[in-house]
Amino acid sequence: MKLVAIILFIAMYVGLIALPKRKTIIALAVAVIFMILGILPVKEAFWVVDWNVLLMLFGTLLLVDYFIDSKMPNLIADKLLKIAPNVMWVTILMSLFSGLISAFIDNVATLLMVAPVGLAICKKLKLNPVGMIISIAVSSNLQGAATLVGDTTSIMLGAYANMDFMDFFWFRNRLSIFFAVEIGALLTIPIMMFLFRKDKYPVNTDDVTKVTDYVPTIMMIAHVVFLMIASFIPNKPSITNGMICLVCSLIGMVWEYLKDHDKERVIRVIKNVDYETVFLLLGLFLVIGGITNMGVIDDLAGVIVGIGGNNLAALFTVVVWGSVGISAFVDNIPYVATMLPVLQGVTASMGIDPYLLYFGLLCGATLGGNITPVGASCNIAGVGMLRKEGYEVKFSDFAKIGIPFTLAAVIGGYVFLWVVWA
Numbered sequence: 001m002k003l004v005a006i007i008l009f010i011a012m013y014v015g016l017i018a019l020p021k022r023k024t025i026i027a028l029a030v031a032v033i034f035m036i037l038g039i040l041p042v043k044e045a046f047w048v049v050d051w052n053v054l055l056m057l058f059g060t061l062l063l064v065d066y067f068i069d070s071k072m073p074n075l076i077a078d079k080l081l082k083i084a085p086n087v088m089w090v091t092i093l094m095s096l097f098s099g100l101i102s103a104f105i106d107n108v109a110t111l112l113m114v115a116p117v118g119l120a121i122c123k124k125l126k127l128n129p130v131g132m133i134i135s136i137a138v139s140s141n142l143q144g145a146a147t148l149v150g151d152t153t154s155i156m157l158g159a160y161a162n163m164d165f166m167d168f169f170w171f172r173n174r175l176s177i178f179f180a181v182e183i184g185a186l187l188t189i190p191i192m193m194f195l196f197r198k199d200k201y202p203v204n205t206d207d208v209t210k211v212t213d214y215v216p217t218i219m220m221i222a223h224v225v226f227l228m229i230a231s232f233i234p235n236k237p238s239i240t241n242g243m244i245c246l247v248c249s250l251i252g253m254v255w256e257y258l259k260d261h262d263k264e265r266v267i268r269v270i271k272n273v274d275y276e277t278v279f280l281l282l283g284l285f286l287v288i289g290g291i292t293n294m295g296v297i298d299d300l301a302g303v304i305v306g307i308g309g310n311n312l313a314a315l316f317t318v319v320v321w322g323s324v325g326i327s328a329f330v331d332n333i334p335y336v337a338t339m340l341p342v343l344q345g346v347t348a349s350m351g352i353d354p355y356l357l358y359f360g361l362l363c364g365a366t367l368g369g370n371i372t373p374v375g376a377s378c379n380i381a382g383v384g385m386l387r388k389e390g391y392e393v394k395f396s397d398f399a400k401i402g403i404p405f406t407l408a409a410v411i412g413g414y415v416f417l418w419v420v421w422a
Helices: 002-018 020-037 042-048 051-069 072-083 087-102 107-125 130-145 152-161 177-195 215-230 240-260 263-272 275-293 296-308 312-327 332-350 355-371 377-388 395-421
Strands: none
Touching: 002 020, 002 275, 002 296, 020 275, 042 275, 051 072, 051 107, 051 215, 051 240, 051 263, 051 275, 051 377, 072 087, 072 107, 087 107, 087 130, 087 177, 107 130, 107 215, 107 377, 130 152, 130 177, 130 355, 130 377, 130 395, 152 332, 152 355, 177 355, 177 395, 215 240, 240 263, 275 296, 275 377, 296 312, 296 332, 312 332, 312 355, 312 395, 332 355, 355 377, 355 395, 377 395
């Protein structure tokens, strides 16, 4: 049955690449087949889905329409256009801005807040938004490993290794993983300068957009504030972030309705939610749960450790780059959960501290998702937003930006971690 699961998993990804307009149907169909065949027991299906991510995505999508209609993204776009000398630097500034935010709150929430600004800029300049939105998505995903609260995998490492918030900056008298990630982020700047080198036309504008409604912006800021506060609460429910996004959005919707009693607008907002992306994520969570249940993730972890052997340099290299390759296609949460105890056991047998390998695992597993449009929830949400605007993103379109971003960021983090922690 394990072989059947692997074949179906590979077939699903081939289908996602070959038929991008049918991604959701393909993922859900494979998930149903997994449950019919018993690869994923039906009774376990509910528990393998990351409801926190789905609630966060759905909740934020409810508010995004109000946020866009309020004209606030257009106002932010006007401000960025005034300080950026050309379109290339607009893209770079937007990407760095999203990366900075995502170091402290979930990257999906970051994307859903920043991407509307990028879309507003592109509409104002009559540009194709694909390159800018992909850059925002991969930058949001890039810095998830920078802090304890930036990504689920960071939270997992912090709990497993008993690390607190400040340990991600300074740990055991050494610079910690935050700086490895930031070096990687800085190395993406020349990558973007090369990728968008033709976008040198000026973007000066005298337009000053008037914001028509500040409530959606206030609720967006409330998202950020409450997500940051929640990150410091121990033993909170796993769906806390999702509920914060959902409740903030519902409060915003109720306020908007009480203001103008426009039922049709509420119905339109609900209908405009990108359900295709939500259900694509649901299908992928179920499929990943199935191959995890079959032990495929365990096998991949074992292969990585087996190749590395007892040589620390080789093991570190395999852990980092193997994690990049696997996380391009496999959800990094079950993978990291599996690898942490494996690496702890290996380093214990070698008589060395595990932190170099822990950080290498986090770096590779977090950044590897940027290689493909389905490698991370953030990428899926970004592609879904573009599809809603009428732009279909191919795997090749995403890879042109995702691969060089990933290589630059991982190389920077790889070198830093080896120099400081080996």
